[in-house]
Amino acid sequence: MVKLMSSTETAQKEIVQKEITLNMGPQHPATHGVLRLVLDLQGETVVGCDPRPGYLHRGIEKWMESRTYHQIIPMTDRLEYITCMNNNLGYVVAVEKLAGITVPERAQFIRTLLAELTRLSGHLVWLGTHALDIGAMTVCMYTLRERELILDLTEMVTGARQTVSYVRIGGLRNDVPRDFINKCREFTEIFPKRLEEYDTMIRENRIWLQRTVGIGVFSAEDAVNYGLTGGTLRGSGVNYDLRKVEPYAAYDKVEFEVPLGKNGDVYDRYIVRINEMRQSNRIIKQCLDMMQPGPITTNDARYAIPEKTQVMQNMASLAHQFVLMSKWVPMPKGEVYVATEAPKGELGFYIVSDGSGRPYRIKIRAPSYVHISALPKMVTGHMVADVISCIGTIDIVLGECDR
């Protein structure tokens, strides 16, 4: 028979605190995908964190070894599946560097324009979900409303809202339609006011400040040593933006600033990304103004995919199209590592070519993978609820983490 203790006996018993291990499992509304965190808790405080990625591992790098350079483009969409245009661009810029292909100016401007639109789209999703996790649900509704406008614009140009596969090696799939320029301009007029709406909602909100200031602090030196890039790094004050350091596409022709933070906490990264959205809007306006009529495919005859009308009428174009689509043309033998500034950070492609039309090895340096590796340092010492703020601030998408 169990002896029940009296209340005085219970009060005299010493309370023993033990560390518990909590599994924040792959199915969780706030982990932005299938991320599994094994947290060691002392009460409510996190003393250890072991992220276990791999739930979305699809073996993309191995699969890419069996496909031609052209066939890989749709797969790069599925890496960071919210801002697909930037992944396409990052991959194609790497292949163009490997083969030494120059892209005409109009194509560069359209690439930059769409890359910045997609950056806006990615940051809007980040802001919406980050705020939603912390509790500010209204922000999510507003940002997704703006994102619909961007997705409409993207669909107008590429035919798809999200997984666009729009960039081609040497240029683009097609030119922008006639009414796109005006619609895009309308968007750039509307967007700053809308951005002010969500910014004023939370920037000086007491609850937001309490949940984000002083949380997840990374010093500048640590941030660089841990491999952080993108907005996560610039929140700590390190001025490193690949669009300025190693310009690609038309980034050396447009003017924009790189916003920096000071303290390296969640709040500073929020400010950095909001300001990045303003700068993206500025870049889009400049691209619309500076774009001139011209070709959108390279004039390098080896790699340029012939136009459909030519393929239907011209024997040489037909043969070339067939070779390109079935086994691609031999590429120079060597290796390149090219990194571009994706919305999440530095997206790098290390391509090893053996001289055939298929890559020998592609390594995708995914910013989300590196940022999750910095999560244990960020959350140790904070409470469980701060883990959610930290996951939101490092801005991850598991598709690119796991590949």
Place this chain on the structure above:
Amino acid sequence: MDPLQIAKMIEEKFAGHVQGTATFAEQVSVLLIKDKIKEICLFLRDEPSLKMDHLADLTAVDFSRYPGDTGLRFEVVYNLISTVHRHRIRLKVRVPEEDPRIDSVSSIWQTANWHERETYDLMGIKFDGHPDLRRILLPEDWEGHPLRKEYPLKGY
């Protein structure tokens, strides 16, 4: 600083451990022997004129099916950047098939920790001195290293 100058600095300081320098598409790779990799990386990180404070990527390539390749089977590749001086360099080290081990640089750049775990997981290269070398993307009880060329694309 021009990447070829960086390569020369490494060659001068660690003569005998550098097998050569290769340039392709304006990018410079330095081929090294694996025994002094930690000293070389420390030199690259701490030397004021180089200040390679950011390890962008650490990966490995399996050269067993590369046409015309005669070296050791695996190549570990380090892509380094300096956020201060804005220059890049690539280090390449070959390791043999029978004993694919190399020193870990996770004490020099913390980001190497997860990159080395992934290289171990998918390619089977062991990193001596790594604090926690276990599989990361695949389940712990997985057998085999999928990125090796003999591993079939659709698995077993």
